[in-house]
Amino acid sequence: GAGVxxxxxxxxxxxxxxxxxxxxxxxxxxxxxxxxxxxxxxLEFLIYFQGNSAPDxxxxxxxxxxxxxxxxxxxxxxxQRTQQEDSAVYLCASSRVGGRGSKVIQYFGAGTRLSVL
Amino acid sequence: xxxxxxxxxxxxxxxxRISILNCDYTNSMFDYFLWYKKYPAEGPxxxxxxxxxxxxxxxxxxxxxxxxxxKHLSLHIVPSQPGDSAVYFCAASAGINDMRFGAGTRLTVKP
Numbered sequence: 001g002a003g004v005x006x007x008x009x010x011x012x013x014x015x016x017x018x019x020x021x022x023x024x025x026x027x028x029x030x031x032x033x034x035x036x037x038x039x040x041x042x043l044e045f046l047i048y049f050q051g052n053s054a055p056d057x058x059x060x061x062x063x064x065x066x067x068x069x070x071x072x073x074x075x076x077x078x079x080q081r082t083q084q085e086d087s088a089v090y091l092c093a094s095s096r097v098g099g100r101g102s103k104v105i106q107y108f109g110a111g112t113r114l115s116v117l
Numbered sequence: 118x119x120x121x122x123x124x125x126x127x128x129x130x131x132x133x134r135i136s137i138l139n140c141d142y143t144n145s146m147f148d149y150f151l152w153y154k155k156y157p158a159e160g161p162x163x164x165x166x167x168x169x170x171x172x173x174x175x176x177x178x179x180x181x182x183x184x185x186x187x188k189h190l191s192l193h194i195v196p197s198q199p200g201d202s203a204v205y206f207c208a209a210s211a212g213i214n215d216m217r218f219g220a221g222t223r224l225t226v227k228p
Contacts, residue, residue, distance in 0.1 A: 004160065035218075042121065043161075043206065043218035091160055105151070106216070108160030 002026065004109035006092050012115045013082055021077040021112045025094030032075050033095075033106060034067055036088040043091060049075065082116045089113050120144045121209050123219035130226050136194040138222050140207030143188065147209040147217075152181060152192050155204045155221070164205070165192070197226045 005024040013019050025032050034046040045059040049069045060066070064082075069075040079086055093106035122141045130136045138152075148169040153161035167174040167181045167190070174181050180193045194201055207219040 042220040105163045110160045
């Protein structure tokens with residue numbers, strides 16, 4: 001497809017388990033972002049990848065959260081030892097270029113709804 | 118810290134009338150503002166944006182107004198249509214990885 005693809009669309013897990021969320025960005029987009037939206041909240045920035053540069057991890061809420069981007073394309077967000085407060089919709093977005101000061105439009109996937117029981 | 122606030126969680130408007138969605142921000146370093154629209158089970162999609170050097174940007178039925186002194190922006194939809202029913206997110210940026218989003222306003226346009 002032409003858009004940002006995320007999988008799974010829904011994930012139910014037990015507290016303490018690890019989860020992996022996947023994002024396939026739009027082909028040719030060099031910038032990739034992860035956000036999460038908790039109930040009643042705005043989109044919270046988690047992490048940003050731009051090309052081969054070191055990712056901006058400043059939004060990751062704890063060291064249980066990590067992300068990687070292989071080959072400059074697909075990204076995986078991993079949450080270790082999940083907690084109930086991790087329950088949220090995790091959104092991935094990509095854009096053509098990135099970088100501080102540039103004005104770009106981010107294209108979002110449909111998100112992964114994570115429920116930690 | 119909520120640097121971008123959408124104080125109305127919901128708004129209901131009659132078809133054909135004007136919808137006005139509001140957004141306030143606190144960071145004076147924000148220089149680019151966007152509105153995204155989100156349908157259920159879909160990701161947010163870009164709707165319209167405005168740079169801080171402007172106070173108005175219009176695209177068809179959608180107009181965004183920016184009042185820098187009040188740190189306030191609004192999205193006007195006129196005339197409103199039932200297909201406009203969605204959640205609208207306001208976003209502000211001082212740099213690409215400084216994008217901050219509001220909590221969203223759910224717009225319902227009644228036929």
